[in-house]
Amino acid sequence: DTEVTQTPKHLVMGMTNKKSLKCEQHMGHRAMYWYKQKAKKPPELMFVYSYEKLSINESVPSRFSPECPNSSLLNLHLHALQPEDSALYLCASSLVDSPNQPQHFGDGTRLSIL
């Protein structure tokens, strides 16, 4: 079982809805990440949080809004998404923001935009 927990597992929403994805880890990791993965493609980095501060935004559209309320939680707020935003959204964490630390992934939220 993964030690990074994501909810919900599946989400279907209309283009005008507002929803949030949640990610939680209790491994004491201080770096957390959001990735987007389309079918048969590798994960693409969206955001990086280090010690609860946003350190990387990979030019993600503003309809995606990340939030890190504390060191264990990471949210991704969604608003006015487009059909092409349908994908698997993966959260990951690592011990610290260090190039030698592997990342551990949650099992993702499968998002469908109608």
Place this chain on the structure above:
Amino acid sequence: RKEVEQDPGPFNVPEGATVAFNCTYSNSASQSFFWYRQDCRKEPKLLMSVYSSGNEDGRFTAQLNRASQYISLLIRDSKLSDSATYLCVVNIRRFQKLVFGTGTRLLVSP
């Protein structure tokens, strides 16, 4: 040229076979290297880190060749449960940006 390149496969092998995957990376400043496996519709899971001296974990052996900028994964005595996509992952920047290869699909048959 992609930052991380892998042969997409699929590699079809019988149980018990030995199979090897290579992965090349373009940025010589790359610092850390990993192999992840991803099952269909599941999250990537860390298989092993790759160290400069090479490392082994049971049936899996990883090698790094910095001069030629490639890493490899060798799987011995393949099991049916090894069927998955194997992602080569390279950390290039100090801020932990992992760059994923497109993955190599392995199918192990009885």
